[in-house]
Amino acid sequence: MSDKQEQFSGTQAVREAHRFDEARLAEWMQANVEGYKGPLTVAQFKGGQSNPTYKLATPAKNYVMRRKPPGQLLKSAHAVDREYKVISALYAQGFPVARAYGLCTDEDVIGTWFYVMDCVDGRVVWDTSFPGESNESRAAHFDAMNKTIADLHNFDPEAIGLGDYGKPGNYFARQIGRWAGQYKDDEQAGHFEEMDRLCEWLPANIPPGDETSVVHGDYRADNMIFHPTEPKVLAVLDWELSTLGHPLADFTYHLMMYRMPPEETAGLAGQDLAALGIPSETEYVEAYCRRTGRSGIANLDFYVAFNMFRLAAIIHGIKGRLIRGTAANAHAAAMSERLVPLAKLAWAQAEKAMKTG
Numbered sequence: 001m002s003d004k005q006e007q008f009s010g011t012q013a014v015r016e017a018h019r020f021d022e023a024r025l026a027e028w029m030q031a032n033v034e035g036y037k038g039p040l041t042v043a044q045f046k047g048g049q050s051n052p053t054y055k056l057a058t059p060a061k062n063y064v065m066r067r068k069p070p071g072q073l074l075k076s077a078h079a080v081d082r083e084y085k086v087i088s089a090l091y092a093q094g095f096p097v098a099r100a101y102g103l104c105t106d107e108d109v110i111g112t113w114f115y116v117m118d119c120v121d122g123r124v125v126w127d128t129s130f131p132g133e134s135n136e137s138r139a140a141h142f143d144a145m146n147k148t149i150a151d152l153h154n155f156d157p158e159a160i161g162l163g164d165y166g167k168p169g170n171y172f173a174r175q176i177g178r179w180a181g182q183y184k185d186d187e188q189a190g191h192f193e194e195m196d197r198l199c200e201w202l203p204a205n206i207p208p209g210d211e212t213s214v215v216h217g218d219y220r221a222d223n224m225i226f227h228p229t230e231p232k233v234l235a236v237l238d239w240e241l242s243t244l245g246h247p248l249a250d251f252t253y254h255l256m257m258y259r260m261p262p263e264e265t266a267g268l269a270g271q272d273l274a275a276l277g278i279p280s281e282t283e284y285v286e287a288y289c290r291r292t293g294r295s296g297i298a299n300l301d302f303y304v305a306f307n308m309f310r311l312a313a314i315i316h317g318i319k320g321r322l323i324r325g326t327a328a329n330a331h332a333a334a335m336s337e338r339l340v341p342l343a344k345l346a347w348a349q350a351e352k353a354m355k356t357g
Contacts, residue, residue: 011043011055017070018044018052020110025065028109029056032102033063033116051080051240055119062121064098067114081105082165083239084115086214089161096148096224096233120235122225128257128268135277140231142279143287145221148233149254150291153213153247160214166244168212172306175249176202179313189320192340194347198309201350207299215250217241220257251288252303255281256311259304259349261341301353308346315339 026040041057045064056063066080080103087097098117105113130138157163167174180199184191216223218241225235258281260267273280279287289296297303319336 011045014042014044014054015052024109025056028104029063029116032104034101035061051083056116062119063101063116064119065114065116067110068112070111079240080113080115082242086162086165086239086242087117090152090155090214093155093160095151095155096235097239098235098237120225122228122234124225125221128221129262129271129276129278137231138277139279141226142284144226144231144233145224145254146284146287147291148224148236149216149219149251150288152216152236153250153292155214157212157214157244162214162244165214165242168244169210171210171212171246171249172206173203175245175310176206176306179310183313183316186316186320188323189316192343194340194343195309195312195316197347198305198343198350202302202306202309205302205350205353207302211246211248212244213247213250215243215245215247217243217245217250217253219250219254247292248297248303249306252297252300253307253310255284255300256304256307258284259308259345299353301349301356305346305349305353308342308349312339312342312346315342 022040022042025042026038029036029040030038036058037060038058043055043057045053045055051066052069054065054067056065066083068080084100084103088100090097091099098120100115100117103113103115104110107113125141130141133141155162157165176199180203183195183199216236216239218238219236223236223238224233225237226232227234257268259269261269262271268278271278285297285300288294315335316339318332319339322332322336
């Protein structure tokens, strides 16, 4: 088991700060969750750092609850109502997400908004090289991930009730402006040459053309549940960063795994992909393009540079919170150490884009 798998897999007793009246929750479930029968036992998942996530066990069935954390929150953060909306809409289309049973906006029940969904049994894969699998099985797992994100991007947001799920258009300009602004404003976390360069280069080199689809925002192997024995995605998890956005931003965030070092969650750089039976980056892009009706992806290196910059900006924010003593994640210090190497890698993608562009 990897360090990250050890840290985030499985459940533990509910943390002191995240406790609530379990009897009130059981009453709400009795009234709102179809087929619910107690008694109810509550444990907390080790992951779900942003929105506390709980396993709700009953004799016949297990559920999952996601809630806003207690305390003062930024208005737009921890929007469990948005998560509920997107997975409900996608479940109705047959897309692999957990079935959602109900959203509670009455803070008198457990103290914060929450929603309850099915607990999907299966495997979470933390190492994208899929250790222990045959070459044929690895190829099939990659094909399943590819098909799933292509299916997501092929939905018409209006047609599935998500036309108002975000602002359509100008996704890259808005995202770059947002993350560059947060980076520049947080002087305590420090400023770095490569990040400064990216703040200038990215907005000046946004590729032409605009598209809008539902985007996940954090699509990677460890944010999905695979079938216990088959190369099949049963549920995509963690929709906190989902919105309406550019599908190529979403796909190339996922594609970063090919250019990230192995010490990253999904890093495949330097691995012998052919020997493992894993498709090359080019083959993976071609499969996505075939499924989404594209002839190819121009400006691929720009998109990868953008995604690495975005990830570095998120880590920069974590570093700032760590310095100020407000970082909630116990692993914030380890994450902060990734900032400079990731910024350097992001700038290397930008330099690659300059040569190919």
